[in-house]
Amino acid sequence: MKPATFDYVRAESIEHAVTHLAAAEGDGKILAGGQSLMPVLALRLAQPSILIDINRIPGLASISQAGTGDLRIGALTRHRFLAGQHTHPLLAEAARWIGHAAIRTRGTLGGSLAHADPAAELPVVAAATSAAVLVTGPAGQRRVAAADLFTGTLQTSLADDELIEAVDFPAPTRWGFAEFARRHGDFGLVTVATAEVGGRLQVAIGGVAGTPLRPAATEEILAAGPLSTSRIAAAAAAAAEEIQPAADIHATAGYRRQLTRVLLARALSQAARGQRDAG
Amino acid sequence: MQVNFSVNGRREHLDVEPRRTLADALRDDLGLTGTHLGCEHGVCGACTILLDGEPARACLMLAVQADGCSLTTVEGLAGDDGQLHPLQKAFSRCHGLQCGFCTPGFLISALHLLSENPSPSREEIRAELSGNICRCTGYAGIVDAVRSAASELAATAG
Numbered sequence: 001m002k003p004a005t006f007d008y009v010r011a012e013s014i015e016h017a018v019t020h021l022a023a024a025e026g027d028g029k030i031l032a033g034g035q036s037l038m039p040v041l042a043l044r045l046a047q048p049s050i051l052i053d054i055n056r057i058p059g060l061a062s063i064s065q066a067g068t069g070d071l072r073i074g075a076l077t078r079h080r081f082l083a084g085q086h087t088h089p090l091l092a093e094a095a096r097w098i099g100h101a102a103i104r105t106r107g108t109l110g111g112s113l114a115h116a117d118p119a120a121e122l123p124v125v126a127a128a129t130s131a132a133v134l135v136t137g138p139a140g141q142r143r144v145a146a147a148d149l150f151t152g153t154l155q156t157s158l159a160d161d162e163l164i165e166a167v168d169f170p171a172p173t174r175w176g177f178a179e180f181a182r183r184h185g186d187f188g189l190v191t192v193a194t195a196e197v198g199g200r201l202q203v204a205i206g207g208v209a210g211t212p213l214r215p216a217a218t219e220e221i222l223a224a225g226p227l228s229t230s231r232i233a234a235a236a237a238a239a240a241e242e243i244q245p246a247a248d249i250h251a252t253a254g255y256r257r258q259l260t261r262v263l264l265a266r267a268l269s270q271a272a273r274g275q276r277d278a279g
Numbered sequence: 280m281q282v283n284f285s286v287n288g289r290r291e292h293l294d295v296e297p298r299r300t301l302a303d304a305l306r307d308d309l310g311l312t313g314t315h316l317g318c319e320h321g322v323c324g325a326c327t328i329l330l331d332g333e334p335a336r337a338c339l340m341l342a343v344q345a346d347g348c349s350l351t352t353v354e355g356l357a358g359d360d361g362q363l364h365p366l367q368k369a370f371s372r373c374h375g376l377q378c379g380f381c382t383p384g385f386l387i388s389a390l391h392l393l394s395e396n397p398s399p400s401r402e403e404i405r406a407e408l409s410g411n412i413c414r415c416t417g418y419a420g421i422v423d424a425v426r427s428a429a430s431e432l433a434a435t436a437g
Contacts, residue, residue, distance in 0.1 A: 001319035008297030008343065038339040039320035055344060100410025102327055102334040184409040
């Protein structure tokens, strides 16, 4: 239960981190909050030859307005900070559901997205808001749409020599978030986020596939008219049919469908109430 | 690799392998065995310490990452004269422990909880301490203890 030996470097800048990551030729790992990586190392599920610690890179936890009006959030931003900020209420709500206080103290936005757990909250919000992830590697920086970042369970399109530097989150005009877990702090059995971005109500569902799922038919129902009680019920029912959830020790497929229906209805109702508050 | 941090107000200097977890450094290099290893993969909470005042799982940090930080472990709760902290007295009084293995993590987590929420409800205590697992007590005595300590701390503060 102790990690295997590894080299360790404390990166002083993103460039410094990328240089070491590239030099490791696929055998290096970025260490940010460590809340997902350290258990992997302790259980020896991976044995990288070098850890590149990015926790001391200045400016990597900053939050600013991107030129597009989106909120640019640095990769090292801790969940605890996201949970306490008021600039992006959907992110704050989602971050409050992440694990426990100790996990939120250290865990980071970039780490959560790079780890890509199918039941994690922040990937679901990234998908629902069509966030753009700023990925930096030896060739420079590229923008990756959230939909293109997550490729499978615990898999992303990040190359071995790339790391997440920041994420641009659009600020939704209306939003909703709902999650169900049996115990407080567990990963959600199903997690739902809805966000109105660019005038369109988008939905992302976590825990029902290897990556956050955007239910296209459900979104078509939502786009077809105002967010009435009946439309909410129709969308929720459609989402339950549109997903192909797995059965596992935590829940049957049918239970996940039921959770999806109930949680999406809750999230959409929350979004509908928000509009009335704002108007 | 060299690392400097303070623990319970006392400056410490260590030279450790990078892979040395903070939990192991506290226990084996500093002799502070109050921080317990229940799972060593971040799920049980027995290794919870305060890192610059915020709770953190010491088994999920490398010792070298604590450079320049100020740590509080369970050994830091009692006064210099050995006088137990109100939380410790409450846990004893309210049967909040049996074997005691999870207790350091609960004490640190509860300490932090009460610093942010001086008068938590039983539901709030259960929610905020859900990251700490106890095999013995069934948690009711732990919740009683935190409520009791909260009252006592409020009484002495007010």
